[in-house]
Amino acid sequence: MTTSTARVLALLEILQGGGLRTVPDLAARLGVDERTVRRYVGHLLELGVPVDSVRGRYGGYRLAPGYRMPPLMLTDEEALAVVLGLLAGRRAGLVTTSMAAGESATAKLLRVLPAVLRRRLDALLDTADFTARSRTTTAPETEVLLELAEAALHRRPVAIAYTDRKGRASDRTVLPYGLVAHAGRWYLTGANPADGEVRTFRLDRITGLRVESGSFDVPADFEPAATVLDSLASTPWTHDVAVRIRGGVPHIRAHLPPGIATLSAPADAADDGWVQVRIRAERLEWIPAVLAAVDRPFVVERPAALRDLVRALARRLDAYAAADDVPN
Known part of the structure; x- marks a missing residue:
């Protein structure tokens, strides 16, 4: 979809919000000049969208009274694919500008679906839960x-x-x-x-x-994907962590995915069954808990500060397990 086409559709969406919209207001919201706004209105008229032009000091554009987008004709499977795709994008933190954008798009889609299908999708959204934690990140423009x-x-x-x-x-x-x-x-x-x-x-x-x-x-x-993962794994962070873990690569990867750690066979052939793990990090505090979750024998090669953090976590866990008083 070209940028101009996207902006024509954005203009239609603004007008569907109701009310009279002035040309300067539309130009500001679309990021174009007033002449371009009038050209976009012409495109909508060519497509059969009834846009009324109101002249005068407080004039502008509005949709003709009673105009509504027709119902969006999707099969149940198509509608489910679109709604779940929007939901997955929001939870993964990939929706641009704000999380509200994904929520707004989902609401608009549901509004134009047939009533029976809309009720079924509403039921899914109200009852479904997810094991993966929702990500909150800074999305690009x-x-x-x-x-x-x-x-x-x-x-x-x-x-x-x-x-x-x-x-x-x-x-x-x-x-x-x-x-x-x-x-x-x-x-x-x-x-x-x-x-x-x-x-x-x-x-x-x-x-x-x-x-x-x-x-x-x-x-x-x-x-591109492999290049990004390699770049993230080799970024020169504050701490260069080296750990050997005795366990299978798939099991270790479940806790230390690409982009966080690089895995390789140890240089010493006598270390059969061990995996060399390299992690570059700004902070060390999160690593002991991950090593505990891996639940396999490990040796911290560097830095020494990580060994101290691992011991501190072990002492805390031991104290928690030994506590006599358990709150109700």
Whole structure:
């Protein structure tokens, strides 16, 4: 969907909210000039949407009285797929701008479904629960995500204003190879046109964006998701943690997924059955609890501060288990 098409649909959504909307107000909400608003109204009229033009000092546009969108004709399976997709996106923290956007989209979808199907989906939303915890993250601006998607699709360079994790601001030019959603965040992976070095950027840290002229080719063997995971796992954090765990890789991965830890066979062949785990972290306090959850023999190689935290957790757990007084 092009940006102009999306804005025409956004204009229709605003007008369906009811009331008279002035041209300056519509221009501000859509992020365009007043002339463009009038052109978008013309597109709606061509599509058969009855938009009334009210002249005068307090004039503007409104939908003709009695106009409503027709019921959205989806099968039960199609409607279920759409609603669950919106719900999953909200819980994963991937809905852009705010969590309210996903809730609003779900409500609008339910309003235009046939009454019987709407009641059944309402029942599902009211009774369903989830074992995975809902993520709350800083979502990127919708326009940034969509502009980058178009640039990546058409292979156009982009100039971005970026603030890194240490708060340092910079201006960069990037060849956008792909967008990746991971652990509740959106990432851009692409190359520096000057030296070809591949970098990864968090979209919520992009504060400005401009699509440049020109084009580029993406390497045939490039894998955006794998690149992002490798980048996250090798980020130079404050602590470089090395732990050996005796257990199967699938079991360890269930607690330490890619992007958090890298797993490899130990250098010493005598350590058969052990897995080398590397974690880069800003804080160590969360790691002892994860190691306890893995519930396999482990050896902390570094840093020494992590051993102290593991011992402190063991003492607390032992004290909790030995307590005589249990509250009712």
